[in-house]
Amino acid sequence: xxxxxxxxxxxxxxxxxxxxxxxxxxxxxxxxxxxxxxxxxxxxxxxxxxxxxxxxxxxxxxxxxxxxxxxxxxxxxxxxxxxxxxxxxxxxxxxxxxxxxxxxxxxxx
Amino acid sequence: xxxxxxxxxxxxxxxxxxxxxxxxxxxxxxxxxxxxxxxxxxxxxxxxxxxxxxxxxxxxxxxxxxxxxxxxxxxxxxxxxxxxxxxxxxxxxxxxxxxxxxxxxxxxxxxxxxxxxxxxxxxxxxxxxxxxxxxxxxxxx
Numbered sequence: 001x002x003x004x005x006x007x008x009x010x011x012x013x014x015x016x017x018x019x020x021x022x023x024x025x026x027x028x029x030x031x032x033x034x035x036x037x038x039x040x041x042x043x044x045x046x047x048x049x050x051x052x053x054x055x056x057x058x059x060x061x062x063x064x065x066x067x068x069x070x071x072x073x074x075x076x077x078x079x080x081x082x083x084x085x086x087x088x089x090x091x092x093x094x095x096x097x098x099x100x101x102x103x104x105x106x107x108x109x
Numbered sequence: 110x111x112x113x114x115x116x117x118x119x120x121x122x123x124x125x126x127x128x129x130x131x132x133x134x135x136x137x138x139x140x141x142x143x144x145x146x147x148x149x150x151x152x153x154x155x156x157x158x159x160x161x162x163x164x165x166x167x168x169x170x171x172x173x174x175x176x177x178x179x180x181x182x183x184x185x186x187x188x189x190x191x192x193x194x195x196x197x198x199x200x201x202x203x204x205x206x207x208x209x210x211x212x213x214x215x216x217x218x219x220x221x222x223x224x225x226x227x228x229x230x231x232x233x234x235x236x237x238x239x240x241x242x243x244x245x246x247x248x249x250x
Contacts, residue, residue, distance in 0.1 A: 034160075034218035037153050038225060042145075050213045054160075057128030061135060061152040063145070078125060086132070 001108050003066050003089055006045070010093070010103060012068065015075055018087035024065050027104045029097045033058050040064060045104050047097040051075030056082045056090075065089065068104075070097035113141075113175045119159050121168030124212060130171050131156040141175065143248060150226040150246045151180050157219040158184040158242060164209055165189065166240065182227075182244040190236040198224065198232075 004020040006012060025043035030036050031050045040046055042063040047070050048055060056079050059067050066089035069075055075090065083090050093100050115137060117130035135152045155171060162169035166188025174181040191197045198220050205215030224230040229245035 031213055032216035032218070033213040034157060034216040034222055037157065038218050038222040042149060052212060053125055054127065054212055054214070057132070057156065061128065061131055061149075061156045063149050 001104075003045075003091075006066075006104065006107065007091065009107070010100075012091040012093045015069065015090035015092050016080055016083040016088060018083070018089040020089065022065050022089065024104065024108055026108070027101045028064075029070075029101050036064075037062050045101075047101050049073035049097070051079055053079045053082050055079065056086065056088050059083075059088050060086050066091060068093060068100060070095065070100055113137075113173075115173040115175075117171040117173075119162045119168045119171060121163060121166065123168075124163060127160055127163045128156055131159050134171070134173055137173075138175070138180065143175075143180070147180065147246050147248050151182065153226045154223045154244050154246070155182060155184075157222045158182070160214060161219050162186045162188070164205055164214060169239075178248055179228075180246045180248065182242075182246075184242040184244075185239065186241075187239040190238055190240055191232075191234040192236050194232055194234055 001024050003022050024045045026041045028040040028044040029047040031048050037058055043065045045066050046064045047068050051069050051073050069092040072094045134155055138148045166186035169186030172183040200221045201217040203215045203217035209215050227244040228247045231243045234240040
């Protein structure tokens with residue numbers, strides 16, 4: 001499933017578009033950055049409430065397909081600027097992390 | 110393939126720039142056509158090291174040597190050093206302050222991740238002098 005399919009189906013808000021044709025291979029929920037770094041599989045959709053620059057850096061370095069901010073968590077301007085510069089996909093949803101992850105899981109399996 | 114050496118300075122106490130060296134290294138490896146798995150391993154190891162240097166050591170340096178068989182990483186700082194390396198290597202152990210943890214760091218996974226994602230890992234630390242981490246990721250033929 002591509003990121004754009006997810007946006008279409010569930011109306012996730014676009015925070016930054018890097019490449020919405022990218023495939024989502026899995027889904028991962030966590031807010032501790034080193035935990036995500038060490039455990040999230042490559043090409044995951046990552047559900048978090050951590051909307052800062054460091055989350056963007058983790059997404060880049062750990063090959064995360066898309067950051068999805070759960071429960072409409074705030075994302076700071078610096079993070080958006082960095083995401084734009086590094087083509088990192090960021091979406092936002094009012095749904096809690098588990099609910100959003102369950103929907104994505106259903107779509108990819 | 111000839112040997113390529115890269116050097117990066119990691120500024121201390123600047124979370125906005127943490128990850129720049131790791132991103133630069135990742136891009137360089139991509140340009141060289143190195144396998145994505147190996148690149149990801151190097152990126153994770155260097156980012157964790159970079160963050161550690163920013164949080165604990167007021168910055169440091171990263172030296173990268175790329176040859177036909179491997180990517181070697183040497184991370185050096187002149188920070189406070191690690192009194193108990195065995196404890197520091199334990200998953201979940203952290204000395205990061207609350208404000209650092211609020212940023213999403215301090216899960217106590219930095220050093221364990223560096224070891225997990227590299228094929229060779231060696232840490233030398235002296236209290237009051239600093240820390241040196243040597244890591245190697247082999248490139249599969």
